[in-house]
Amino acid sequence: MKITELFERGEFVVSAEVGPPKGFHVEHLLEEAKTYLSGITAVNVTDNQSSVMRLGSLAMCKALKDKGLTPIYQLTCRDRNRIALQSDLLSAAMFGIENLLLLTGDHTKLGDHPQAKPVFDLDSVSLIHAVKKLEEGVDLGGNELIGEPPKxxxxxxxxxxxxxxxxxxxxxERKVMAGADYFQTQAVFEPEKFIKFMEKAKQFGKPVQVGIIIPKSAGMCKFMNNNVAGVHVPEEMIEELKKDKEKTKAGITGVEIAARIIKECKPYCQGVHIMALGWESKVPDLLKAAGI
Amino acid sequence: MLITQLKPRETIEALTEGKKVFIINCHGCKEVHFPVEEADELQKAWTAQGKVTGILTTDYICNQENMELRLRKHMEEIQAADVVLVFSCGVGVQTIAAYLEEKKVCAACDTCPLPGFQGVTPLEYKCDQCGECYLNLTGGICPITACSKSLVNGQCGGAKNGRCEVDSDMECGWERIYRRLAQIGRLDVLKCPTQVRNFATDDDV
Structure with a gap:
């Protein structure tokens, strides 16, 4: 099922993220996803997230689909040229994977193989353009596809x-012009900034899912403030996490904060995307607390 | 060695249509092959049409002091122009664009590599000789060399406090481009069609 169909029906779309392991044993992850994420709309599978080499996103998407979940196949431009990217997109179509998240990707220097060649033959915008061309039955080289094109x-x-x-x-706007159907955002900790952003972004007429990270500790927030682009956790939130250490450690404070952010942003967007970062088990509590 | 070749005629026409143009030709270093005759023919036609406010033909415009000295004598002609069109390698265009920061500075040439000595160019501005000059879409700041990922369709989400995710000593190239375009009132060029790089260019030369 394409998540765009749900946006069209006016549903508030919930997705969460799963990161494949550095290894090929995924039974535990699949069980966890089935237990905690079955209630949500779709599951994003990251593509060598943070430039750290892991099991492939496409294989993990297929495994999740076989378990009855709806995967969103994340695809970055860091590791593959346009031939490999288009080829993988056709492979995804063959597996019946219909949802994509198309990104430029972090630079190789940030990951665990800093010696690797960064590819970036395409970028997020030209990758969206490439997918659109495939949907029209033509590849980036201008050659026709055989049979019904993918959607x-x-x-x-x-x-x-x-x-x-x-x-x-x-x-x-460039992504919209290239053919993007929906957006997921970087993690939001400042709802007022998100609301301001949405006032401007709504002109594009595309559904937006607000990105949410459940804050695990004050240390994690400080780390994000210093190192993660586009993320700023306000000082009051860090103080809130410091107040009751046991409550924070149990995840209760983080879930409260995240639920509050979702509630504030919900009237201005069309869905939520949760990056649980190992706390997948907290997702059901979070959705309950946020009233979804 | 490098080769500079004129951009396609329709590209150059689109940059200058209905506009007053000041022209800078760099007959620069021995390492650069410059399309003298084609450029001359084009410029004569424009002069006859009355769209040229002035022409400066010089050498080593990549040498900032030298370039500023020569440009100063033409400031009135430059002010009278809507576009400063530079016929040079990518380094030359970037040097002029940085100096005339409030002016629309465009590249008339693409720069391609040839094996051999690469010429004496200043380190502040880099040209990768990619063969498909993007400077007209980026306010004269090269996205190939100013962005760690050489992105041609806008910034990635990796910059933190204006710094590149790869090197915190490096400013995000696309934030610089955005600022420059805002400064010269040309944010509309960001709405250009999706750019897909052509890595075959140097084989075709």
Whole structure:
């Protein structure tokens, strides 16, 4: 099922993220996804997230689909040229994977193989363009595909709390023009900034899922503030996490904060995307607390 | 060695249509092959049409002091122009664009590599000789060399406090491009069609 169909029906779409392991044993992850994520609309599978080599996103998508979940296949431009990317997209279509999230990808230098050649033959915008061409039955080289062309829900990302939000909006517009159908955002901890962003982004007429990270500790938030682009956790939230250490450790404080952010953002967007970062088990509690 | 070749005629026409143009030709270093005759023919036609406010033909415009000295004598002609069109390698265009920061500075040439000595160019501005000059879409700041990922369709989400995710000493190239385009009132060029790089270019030369 394409998640765009749900947006069209006016449903509030919930997705969460699963990161494949560095290894090929996925039984535990699949069980966890089935237990905690069956109630949500779709599950994103990251593509060598943070430039760290792991099991492939496409294989994990197929495994999740076989378990009855709806995968969103994340595809980045860091590791593959346009031939490999288009080939993998056709493979996804063959497996019946219909939802995509198309990204540029982190640079190789940030990951565990800094010596690797960064590819970036395409970028997020030209990758969306390539998918659109495939849907029209033609590849980027102008050659016709054989048989019925694939059809995907083409997702893209945007960073609403970035310090260069106008440049982000300009890029978002380019993605829309290239054919993006829906957006997921970088993690939001400042709902007021997100709401301001949405006032400008709504002109593009594309559904947006607000990105949510459940804050695990004050240390994690400080780390994100120093290192993660487009993410800023306000000082009051860090203080809140410091107040009752046991409550924070149990995940209760983090879930409360995340639920509050979702509630504030919900009237302004069309869905939520949860990056649980290992706390997949907290997702059902979070959705309950947020009233979804 | 490098080769500079004129961009397709329709591309150059689109940049200058209905506009007053100031022209800078760099007959620069020995390492650069410059399309003298084609450029001359084009410029003569424009002069006859009355769209040229002035022409400066010089060498080594990549040498900032030298370039500024020569440009100063033409400031009135430059002010009278809507576009400064530079016939040079990518380094030359970037040097001019940085100096005339409030002016629309465009590249008339694409720069391609040839094996051999690469010429003496200043380190502040880099040209990868990619064969498909993007400077007209980016306010004269090269996205191939100013962005760690050489992105041609806008910034990635990796910049933090304006710094590149790869190197915190490096400013995000696309934030610089966005600022420059805003400064010269050309944010509309960001709405250009999706750019797909052509890595075959140097084989075709």
């Amino acid at each position: 995907f829900a083409k997702g893209a990302v945007v960073s609403p709390c970035s310090d260069s939000v106008d440049a982000q909006l300009a890029k978002m």
